[in-house]
Amino acid sequence: MSRTEEPRLADIDGRLTRVSRTQRILLIIALGFIALSTVRAITGEDVLTSSGTARAMLILALPIAMCALGGLVAERAGVINIGLEGMMILGTWGAGFGGWHYGPWGALLGAVIGGALGGLVHALATVTFGVDHIVSGVAINLVAAGLVRFLSEAVYAEGEQGGGPTQSPPIGAARSFDVPILSSGPDLLGRLERTDVIVLSDIGGVLRGLTSGLTVFALIALALLPLAWFVLWRTALGLRWRSAGENPVAAESLGVNVYRMKYLAVITSGALAGMGGLMLVLFTGSYREGMTGGRGFIGLAAMIFGNWRPTGLAMGSGLFGYSDAVRLRAQTSAAVLALLLLVGLILAAVGVWDLYRRRFVLSAVLLVLAGAAVLGWATLDYLPNEITTMTPYLVTLAVLATASQRLRPPAADGMRYRRGEEH
Secondary structure, three states: OOOOHHHHHHHHHHHHHHHHHHHHHHHHHHHHHHHHHHHHHHHOOHHHHOHHHHHHHHHHHHHHHHHHHHHHHHHHOOOOOOOHHHHHHHHHHHHHHHHHHHHHHHHHHHHHHHHHHHHHHHHHHHHHOOOOHHHHHHHHHHHHHHHHHHHHHHHOOOOHHHOEOOEOOOOOOOOEEOOOOOOOOOOHHHHHHOOOOOOHHHHHHHHHHHOOOEEHHHHHHHHHHHHHHHHHHHOHHHHHHHHHHHOHHHHHHOOOOHHHHHHHHHHHHHHHHHHHHHHHHHHHOOOEOOOOOOHHHHHHHHHHHOOOOHHHHHHHHHHHHHHHHHHHHOOOOHHHHHHHHHHHHHHHHHHHHHHHOOOHHHHHHHHHHHHHHHHHHHHOOOOOHHHHHOHHHHHHHHHHHHOOOOOOOOOOOOOOOOOOOOO
16 A cells, blocks of 8 residues: 555545544434434423424523533633633623614624623633633633623613613614525424424424524524534634644644634633623513523533533533423423433433443443433422422433543643743
């Protein structure tokens, strides 16, 4: 074999590896959807796969996904961003202020600027002054919460056009639309949803929900997920970001300005977290104090679950958004109880897989938990409101904690970097 043929074979092997990874992800999604459809058929809870639930899932998942994407960009460049929650808070206030004056597009600009300013402060503290990344992030979270209250009291006169010390005046509504043919006009997906055929009607309901009531801002947020993958793994900028997070000394020796790369990544991270705040403001119609509700931290967890990759963090964000959507749209706790059955099936599947891989102790634990979840669904008639409110967090923790994956953060993530120093 000639030497020129070896790189070609290596490229072919790399493409095969990428295809197999994509196939595994698609297989997991397909099996999960079949399990969801089966649970819907068994329990009779149509809300599990209704178009309204799918639409609500998208609305609830996008803010978390944007924060997770912001954390991904920063940590790929070697900077831990615990301050996503604070940057998201600044983004919500900026969106409320910009939307009040200039409508939805002004809200977009204000959210990006607010989040980016939070990212700039974090970069200044961690990259220039070498402050511990966790300390800086926590400080940003605390300062942001107080700063937006101060700004609201200074800018929004009490009662002026509906504004006050805890909220902005209403912003203009973003125009929504349906995807032609699929969810408008002939409404093919609506007809498919009403067939009540297992799997097919569920596909119709979910796709109809995801293709109706869309806004251009939701499409921008969705487009940022594949765009981030392309930038990080297919461009020179992404390569420099990742090299700064893996081995900044080696990157420096090759002429990469590591400081500049880290600054750019963290500011971009803040802007993306601000985009998450924009999604919340557009949904509620105005800025309100405390509206983030810890979604920045959930986004951080989704990023870790996704193994620092856009596809994985999108799945984690969707999981939380889905369970929260079911809780909000369910008329009774029966639909929430149906999620127990779904969790039981997922735990059982993971337990059987671990048994096949000879992880006997972990398999036994998962199978016991799966049995407990199924037993709870079969014996309980209702759930207290306190438990129902916690459902998104409990379901997400149960699935994320049992997800079998090899987590690998960037090698230099969180390390203090100084030009010319060896680590």
